[in-house]
Amino acid sequence: MNKAAHKELTKNQGLVFGALTSAEGPLTAYAILDQLRDDGFRAPLQVYRALEKLLEVGLVHRLESLNAFVACSHPGCSSHHAVAFAICETCGHVSEFAPNAALADLSSWAEKAKFRPSKTTIELRGTCANCSTQSAN
Amino acid sequence: MNKAAHKELTKNQGLVFGALTSAEGPLTAYAILDQLRDDGFRAPLQVYRALEKLLEVGLVHRLESLNAFVACSHPGCSSHHAVAFAICETCGHVSEFAPNAALADLSSWAEKAKFRPSKTTIELRGTCANCSTQSAN
DNA sequence: TATACTGGTGTTATAAAGTAACGATTGTGG
DNA sequence: CCACAATCGTTACTTTATAACACCAGTATA
Numbered sequence: 001m002n003k004a005a006h007k008e009l010t011k012n013q014g015l016v017f018g019a020l021t022s023a024e025g026p027l028t029a030y031a032i033l034d035q036l037r038d039d040g041f042r043a044p045l046q047v048y049r050a051l052e053k054l055l056e057v058g059l060v061h062r063l064e065s066l067n068a069f070v071a072c073s074h075p076g077c078s079s080h081h082a083v084a085f086a087i088c089e090t091c092g093h094v095s096e097f098a099p100n101a102a103l104a105d106l107s108s109w110a111e112k113a114k115f116r117p118s119k120t121t122i123e124l125r126g127t128c129a130n131c132s133t134q135s136a137n
Numbered sequence: 138m139n140k141a142a143h144k145e146l147t148k149n150q151g152l153v154f155g156a157l158t159s160a161e162g163p164l165t166a167y168a169i170l171d172q173l174r175d176d177g178f179r180a181p182l183q184v185y186r187a188l189e190k191l192l193e194v195g196l197v198h199r200l201e202s203l204n205a206f207v208a209c210s211h212p213g214c215s216s217h218h219a220v221a222f223a224i225c226e227t228c229g230h231v232s233e234f235a236p237n238a239a240l241a242d243l244s245s246w247a248e249k250a251k252f253r254p255s256k257t258t259i260e261l262r263g264t265c266a267n268c269s270t271q272s273a274n
Numbered sequence: 275t276a277t278a279c280t281g282g283t284g285t286t287a288t289a290a291a292g293t294a295a296c297g298a299t300t301g302t303g304g
Numbered sequence: 305c306c307a308c309a310a311t312c313g314t315t316a317c318t319t320t321a322t323a324a325c326a327c328c329a330g331t332a333t334a
Contacts, residue, residue, distance in 0.1 A: 065201045
């Protein structure tokens with residue numbers, strides 16, 4: 001009965017999610033594939049299919065400007081489908097944050113334009129605090 | 138002397154820009170290539186190299202979530218490097234707009250985080266006004 | 275003139291990212 | 305048992321992007 005709605009991951013989905021959570025930064029689908037060869041992964045589709053599900057339930061985000069994927073950084077991530085990312089082009093570090101005012105502004109634009117958004121992508125490319133001080137050194 | 142800093146496009150750059158401006162919506166690099174075969178284009182690099190320059194001077198934008206390119210919709214486009222796009226997933230139409238409050242919010246986040254952004258990507262995927270009324274019909 | 279430097283070009287080959295199509299397997303509900 | 309849906313494994317393929325190499329035109333400098 002009581003089917004655990006969006007919780008149970010299949011073996012492949014669990015492996016992919018594990019690879020992403022234990023990674024320092026974002027991973028491409030092919031990087032994930034390489035990491036999971038020992039677990040029986042052979043073809044990109046195995047990764048893409050797992051990712052598709054993980055994206056759907058919100059456990060994973062796709063970084064469009066990188067063609068890569070990261071695990072959602074929210075603890076009990078259950079509803080966050082609108083987030084933003086700051087991607088350091090020097091060290092590769094990615095920060096996830098919720099830009100509420102920005103989202104509100106975009107919503108208000110959308111309302112005026114009668115545009116119904118289904119997905120919002122916000123990505124900042126640049127240099128993180130750490131790398132900035134390094135180079136200012 | 139007085140070299141026209143960012144104005145003169147080479148033949149290839151002009152052809153690519155022309156293809157994009159006369160297109161209804163965004164084009165992929167390979168779609169551009171196909172359109173320009175009659176003009177002597179043979180290889181993707183010819184397109185990508187032109188695009189690289191056009192992106193650099195701001196005449197063209199890249200839609201990350203589409204892996205495609207659009208001509209900038211500003212008239213005298215000389216300084217606009219931060220814009221947003223609303224992409225209709227039904228008809229493919231793309232609206233470019235300047236979400237100033239959103240950008241301000243993102244800037245303020247960046248300042249707090251000491252993140253120095255070099256490029257900002259904001260893309261809304263969804264359904265445009267036109268397509269919404271069609272389906273509501 | 276010669277030399278060198280810069281930026282654009284043309285071409286071949288290759289890498290990286292993503293999908294189509296087929297069939298086998300597993301679990302759930304009638 | 306059967307039907308259905310979701311997942312899985314595999315092969316082959318498409319789409320997107322880049323590396324490497326050579327050539328040419330313009331321009332500056334000696």
